[in-house]
Each structure stands twice: as C-alpha cells, then as structure tokens.
Amino acid sequence: MLIKTGRDGYHHPIASEITPQAVYQRRRELLKLMAGGAAGAALAGWASREALAAVQRPDKLAPLPAQPSKVAGAMTMEKPTSYEDTTSYNNFYEFGTDKADPVRNAHTLRTSPWTVEVDGLVKKPARYALEDLLKLAPQEERIYRLRCVEGWSMVIPWIGYSLARLVERVEPLGSAKFVEFYTLADRATMPGIRSSVLDWPYVEGLRMDEAMHPLTLLSFGMYGEVLPKQNGAPVRVVVPWKYGFKSAKSLVRIRFTEQEPRTAWNKAAANEYGFYSNVNPDVDHPRWSQATERRIGEGGLFAKRRKTLLFNGYEPQVGQLYASMDLKKNY
C-alpha cells in the first residue's frame, strides 16, 4: 500500500499538472468581473463556459462532451478536487474496503456491454443498453460538492443528466413512492463480493420526490471523460445533498417500489445509517461528529477542517423536500 507500483497500469500525473492553479484563479477573477459589471447578466453564459474550461481533461479515458448545466445549484464555484485524488481515494466495497483498493482492483470490471433494467411500478419497464441511456437526454457538466459520511469532502465535475429524464420516460405508476438502485454484484470481477461486510448486491434508494429533483444526477462521466471504473463506471447516480454512500455506483437495475427500500448500509447498521442520510452538521454519527469535514487536497497536513453545511450547502435547492420532517428522527 505504501509503495506505488505500475502494476495497475494506471499512472496518474501529479496533482499540479491536472488543473493549473492559474486557470482557477483566472476563472474566479473573470466571474467576479462578470458579477460586478453591468454586462453581468448578458455575459453569464459566457462566464459559465469559462468556468467549464477550467476543468481540464486528464486525457485518461474516452471524452464525453457535455454542456454546462443550467440547473440551479449545479455549478459550484469551488475549486474541483484533483483527478488524482478523486480517482485514488474511493469507497467502492465491491473492490475492497480500503480507499486505496478500488483504483487497484476495479480494472477487472467489464463495462461493455452494459444494460440497466428499469422495472417495478412503472407503465413502461425496459432494459436500456448503455448506448441508449447515454443518448436519452443531453449530457450536462455539473460541479458538485461530495460529502462522505466519514467526514471528508471533494468537489467533482460530473457529466450526466437529471435522473428525472429517465424516470419520466418509464412513466411511474401512482403507487410508486420510492426508487431503488442496484449496483452490479459480480463475484468473478469484484473481489470484495467475497467478503461479508455488506449484503450484496449494494442497494440504495430515494424517495420519489428526491429522485425527481433536478439536482439528482444520472452520471456517465467526470472531468470531461467517461467515468473511471473505480468511480462507478459506466453509469451511477449522484445525489449531492446526501452522504456519498447514497450515490450508488455501476448501476444495473433501477426499480420503482411502494415500500421504502432496504438499503445496504441501513441493513448493516440501521442506527448509524438512516434511509435519508442527508448531510447535516447537527446530526452526528453515533461515533463521530458531522459538524466539520476534511476537504481532500486542500492545504496539506496542516489544513483546518471546514464547517459542514446543512444539505451539503444545497439547502436553497432541496430544503423544501424536507420542510415538515424532523431531520433528527429521519436521519
């Protein structure tokens, strides 16, 4: 673990090569000028294109062209985490429980051919080939904060479209109240499946209104390219206001149900990982505080932790989904 080898055939450039700091700084200056100037409104589109240009392709995988998203809250101005960090520090238990395991082990995952079964309480159940899913709606780039339940966070430029586009297509019945996401569980290619840390396959779920929220992303790529295997290739969900484990990777099935899904972590430890698992600095994990977070790649060993924000800072967009709910009870 300490000694880096080329065995995985996956060499990363150093972090500073990926997105030159000067580019970020220039982006911020431009945006400040935009916001301050009279021409701000007229040039807003151009400004966001400029922001996008700051996320340079790492030139590792196939490009996935996308337009900057117009969804409210979808383009944080925070500095994206380096590609090296987001692709080498992963929780993907199917490839091992250590965060350094997925980058080493996920190369065995076969992402082509790939299909996603969409079934359950819908009028038009279907089995989608990945190629058809990719074309189902225009690909958008969205820069989201990601907050892990373990107390660290990243900023990731994802590519995809609102999950709502797919949900509309299959026409859920009135009785459909929840959506279940199933991650692939393939014993032959996923070494972690042999361990019993979780009840495979990995299942996650959302309430229907959460699944339909425009910020809930069906993602196919990041940093201008298709998803790396360790990040959940070829298709995953990203729910930026919930702890990272809610965003299931490498999806093979999306099922609409009437009952609240029994999710993998909830089954493993119901008192620690609730169904909602919204990012909330005031609701501690039983064994650690959620008040602060470590932003990966920020400032080295002596950097201070950041304050964690309610709904990971997406309260203006998603707060109304939980207006009448006791967030301490429904953690």
Place this chain on the structure above:
Amino acid sequence: MAAAGPRRRPAALHPAAKPLLFVLALLPFAWLFYAAATDQLGANPQEHLIRSLGDWTLRFLCLTLAVTPLRIVAGQPALARFRRMLGLFTYFYAGLHLVSYAWFDMGLDVPEIAADIAKRPFILVGFAAFVLLTPLAATSFNRAIRWLGAARWQALHRAVYAVAGLAILHFFWMRAGKNDFAEVFVYAAILAALLGWRLWRRLRAPRLQPG
C-alpha cells in the same frame, strides 16, 4: 533445551542487537515523517498519518507482549533485554498517534478535543489506553523498579493487559463504522493468544508466578 556441543552466544546478546532494534523500530516513524514532508501520504494525509501511527502502536504492543512467551517457549532468556525498548516504542507511537489526532485532525483546539473525547466512545477508549500506558512508561527505568519494589512494579505493569483490551476495543469501534473487522480480528487474535498463554501458564503452574 541447550544443544549439545559448544554453546554459541545467542544473537540476542550481540552488542549490536539493541542498537539495531532501536533503528528498526524507528523506521516506521522515519518513513511517515519523510512521506509527510514530501506530500506522499495520499489524498487524505491526516487520516493516513493518524491511522498508520495507530497501526504501529498496535504492532509494537503485540511485539512487547510477545517477548515473555517467546523467551520462555523458545528458551531464549536473552530476549528479555528487548522488552523495555519495545514497550517504550509502543508508548512513543501511541503518543505520536494521539498528538497527530489532536494536531492534524482537531487543530489543537483543546475545548474541541475535550468535547470529542467525551462524546465519542472510541476516542475515549483510545485516550484511556494512552493514559493507562503513561505510568508504565514513566516507571520503566531501573531506579523506578528498585524504588517501587519488584512486586509492586510488576503489579503496576500488569495494566498493560488492560491497555491491550482497550486498544482492541478502540480499533474495533473505529472499524465498526465501515463494518470491516478483518484486521481487528487479526490483532485481537494475536493479543488474545499472548494473554491467553499467560493465563494458561498461571493456571497450570501457579507456583511459577511470583506475587
């Protein structure tokens, strides 16, 4: 146990044995210090540093507790001369583990650290293990043994068994969040074997045990 023929001096009595062990025991620290200084601790350097120091504390605790069983089972009384150094290295890594948590994770914010120790049982247990280890480290020199008397000194140093239990509980609780106990069980099995051997020996031959 002695082999026939002229008996060779055990390697453990070689004058270079202690300095060599000292250097070996410092290697994890040297590597972590170098990796920290050259930004090679990965995406989350604080976490990597704190966890590595915790791992090394457990390893040195196992090594320290292995000295007496090894000495007796392998018939190598000379091994006893390494026990104090290994015990002090356990304390050294435990201290670095605590300091790096307080400094790099909590930013040396004392009220925050106090609240964290009180709030999180696994931090409390780890902290208790360190506190319990402190009088052992403080009474490790020869004068302290004479001053306390061998019997009292030995009784005090039996606290290391409680430290072993607390350390495993600390590690178990920390890993419970990830539902991943494989490594915890390895350390627990090693410590259980080392403590179980002592218990078994005591029950079988009570008169071998002083005090």
